[in-house]
Amino acid sequence: MNNPYLDTIEQALFGCLPQGKHREQKLLDAMRYSLEAGGKRVRPMLTVAFCALCGGSVEAALPFACAVEMVHTYSLIHDDLPCMDDDDLRRGKPSNHKVFGEDTALLAGDALQTLAFEVLSGDEAAALAGDSACRRACSTLAKYAGCVGMAGGQMIDLLSENTQAPLEVLQELVSKKTACLIRAACELGCLAANADAAKLKAAAVYGEGIGMAFQIQDDILDCTSTDEELGKPVGSDAENQKSTFVSLLGIEKCRALVDSYTNQALSALDAFDGDTSMLKSYALALAQRKN
Amino acid sequence: MNNPYLDTIEQALFGCLPQGKHREQKLLDAMRYSLEAGGKRVRPMLTVAFCALCGGSVEAALPFACAVEMVHTYSLIHDDLPCMDDDDLRRGKPSNHKVFGEDTALLAGDALQTLAFEVLSGDEAAALAGDSACRRACSTLAKYAGCVGMAGGQMIDLLSENTQAPLEVLQELVSKKTACLIRAACELGCLAANADAAKLKAAAVYGEGIGMAFQIQDDILDCTSTDEELGKPVGSDAENQKSTFVSLLGIEKCRALVDSYTNQALSALDAFDGDTSMLKSYALALAQRKN
Numbered sequence: 001m002n003n004p005y006l007d008t009i010e011q012a013l014f015g016c017l018p019q020g021k022h023r024e025q026k027l028l029d030a031m032r033y034s035l036e037a038g039g040k041r042v043r044p045m046l047t048v049a050f051c052a053l054c055g056g057s058v059e060a061a062l063p064f065a066c067a068v069e070m071v072h073t074y075s076l077i078h079d080d081l082p083c084m085d086d087d088d089l090r091r092g093k094p095s096n097h098k099v100f101g102e103d104t105a106l107l108a109g110d111a112l113q114t115l116a117f118e119v120l121s122g123d124e125a126a127a128l129a130g131d132s133a134c135r136r137a138c139s140t141l142a143k144y145a146g147c148v149g150m151a152g153g154q155m156i157d158l159l160s161e162n163t164q165a166p167l168e169v170l171q172e173l174v175s176k177k178t179a180c181l182i183r184a185a186c187e188l189g190c191l192a193a194n195a196d197a198a199k200l201k202a203a204a205v206y207g208e209g210i211g212m213a214f215q216i217q218d219d220i221l222d223c224t225s226t227d228e229e230l231g232k233p234v235g236s237d238a239e240n241q242k243s244t245f246v247s248l249l250g251i252e253k254c255r256a257l258v259d260s261y262t263n264q265a266l267s268a269l270d271a272f273d274g275d276t277s278m279l280k281s282y283a284l285a286l287a288q289r290k291n
Numbered sequence: 292m293n294n295p296y297l298d299t300i301e302q303a304l305f306g307c308l309p310q311g312k313h314r315e316q317k318l319l320d321a322m323r324y325s326l327e328a329g330g331k332r333v334r335p336m337l338t339v340a341f342c343a344l345c346g347g348s349v350e351a352a353l354p355f356a357c358a359v360e361m362v363h364t365y366s367l368i369h370d371d372l373p374c375m376d377d378d379d380l381r382r383g384k385p386s387n388h389k390v391f392g393e394d395t396a397l398l399a400g401d402a403l404q405t406l407a408f409e410v411l412s413g414d415e416a417a418a419l420a421g422d423s424a425c426r427r428a429c430s431t432l433a434k435y436a437g438c439v440g441m442a443g444g445q446m447i448d449l450l451s452e453n454t455q456a457p458l459e460v461l462q463e464l465v466s467k468k469t470a471c472l473i474r475a476a477c478e479l480g481c482l483a484a485n486a487d488a489a490k491l492k493a494a495a496v497y498g499e500g501i502g503m504a505f506q507i508q509d510d511i512l513d514c515t516s517t518d519e520e521l522g523k524p525v526g527s528d529a530e531n532q533k534s535t536f537v538s539l540l541g542i543e544k545c546r547a548l549v550d551s552y553t554n555q556a557l558s559a560l561d562a563f564d565g566d567t568s569m570l571k572s573y574a575l576a577l578a579q580r581k582n
Contacts, residue, residue: 113404
């Protein structure tokens with residue numbers, strides 16, 4: 001699963017942090033730590049790819065791509081805190097609060113969210129994509145990340161602990177907690193290219209499809225991998241007595257569901273005229289990933 | 292210290308929350324709890340007042356005003372968490388995490404920050420103030436709330452615990468932690484009215500002046516009030532061995548400093564043609580407040 005924009009994205013991402021020395025340096029170091037500990041940069045890659053597919057430039061997509069990755073990173077820092085999932089490891093490295101302390105990790109998450117909106121609405125972004133696109137991108141990202149989006153999904157997750165949530169609840173949980181931000185990444189790419197409403201809609205369908213497939217595949221891997229393959233402790237959901245797609249449906253039905261969501265994503269790409277081969281292989285690769 | 296826009300602001304503020312029942316209702320309830328527990332609504336009042344002073348409408352200012360108040364509210368929820376200041380009371384009521392638990396309080400703060408940017412960049416705000424004003428308001432609010440603004444100030448505060456920070460550090464801390472967001476409130480009012488750069492600059496100077504005066508007055512009240520007058524425990528900064536303006540300069544010099552910052556704010560109002568009487572009395576009332 002290759003990300004052709006990886007270096008470009010990471011360079012832009014790290015360049016968003018304030019340069020020079022500051023009295024609050026520890027906060028900037030904590031933000032940088034988690035930004036640098038990033039994984040495959042799936043979300044920003046999707047933003048750049050959809051922008052390119054709609055005829056926009058990589059440059060115009062980058063501020064939007066960075067913003068989505070920052071929101072994702074903030075959510076991981078806060079999810080790992082002791083009062084949430086209390087995870088000591090993230091992508092095989094000590095989680096933010098293990099390195100910087102809970103107070104700084106809390107602030108680092110807060111400030112990464114703020115920085116996302118700063119980058120998205122900044123003069124540089126506006127010079128490339130226009131005021132209207134930047135404004136709508138802020139609105140879209142906030143809607144998908146907020147109280148009836150990603151944060152709402154995390155709330156449903158907390159409320160579902162030790163309850164064996166039924167499938168309907170788990171689907172809403174995953175759609176909000178995971179798929180929402182992936183959908184935002186796809187839509188923001190279209191917005192950066194000032195694409196029309198039909199393309200925005202198709203990008204949303206693609207994002208929802210691969211987002212759901214991504215999480216169901218995660219549940220499958222949580223049951224079938226080793227710690228080493230996965231880069232994090234396996235079986236943690238089962239230990240926490242949480243419902244997962246696997247516990248509710250079994251592995252085989254989950255695999256079929258991954259395929260079905262992946263096909264939904266692939267069909268949505270028909271709405272675009274350009275070369276969709278990369279986004280097609282990406283959806284397929286996500287469905288077949290091992291970590 | 293009368294806020295003529297109080298009811299209008301609170302109606303708009305509570306109206307920003309998603310309506311109807313949601314599976315993540317607890318999160319929405321936690322957000323509403325802290326929004327409703329609000330105090331004097333100083334920041335949104337400033338936004339509306341500066342918009343009116345620049346010839347804009349109250350309606351155009353309201354989304355911007357609500358956004359600033361949401362960022363303020365999110366910061367209070369997170370500041371009160373056990374890993375930060377560990378405060379059980381806020382404005383005489385149990386703090387958010389005492390009512391909803393730490394995990395939900397963390398999320399409520401996160402989601403209030405997100406909602407701030409959603410409201411600021413939404414279609415309603417854009418219809419009233421225009422794409423460019425909304426985009427610039429997002430950028431301004433994010434800059435002042437972020438890692439070298441309000442969140443940076445909170446980091447400096449954490450780093451200064453038990454250190455008897457010198458005056459220079461305390462000034463930067465307060466300028467960032469407290470004055471930044473007040474400055475943002477004033478500037479956003481000008482942006483909502485599409486005011487020129489000279490007015491934006493003057494609003495920033497006013498905001499910085501009353502912001503600094505506000506915090507120094509807080510330090511004075513923390514030493515001279517009773518719990519009852521203040522609505523929160525007095526003397527907590529002294530107990531935590533933190534530097535305050537009073538511990539570094541003494542009460543009399545602090546009073547002079549409050550006057551000097553207040554005068555800076557009053558002079559800045561000369562840049563405006565309209566009726567500045569309300570903002571003048573506000574600056575004076577803040578400097579003389581008892582709680």
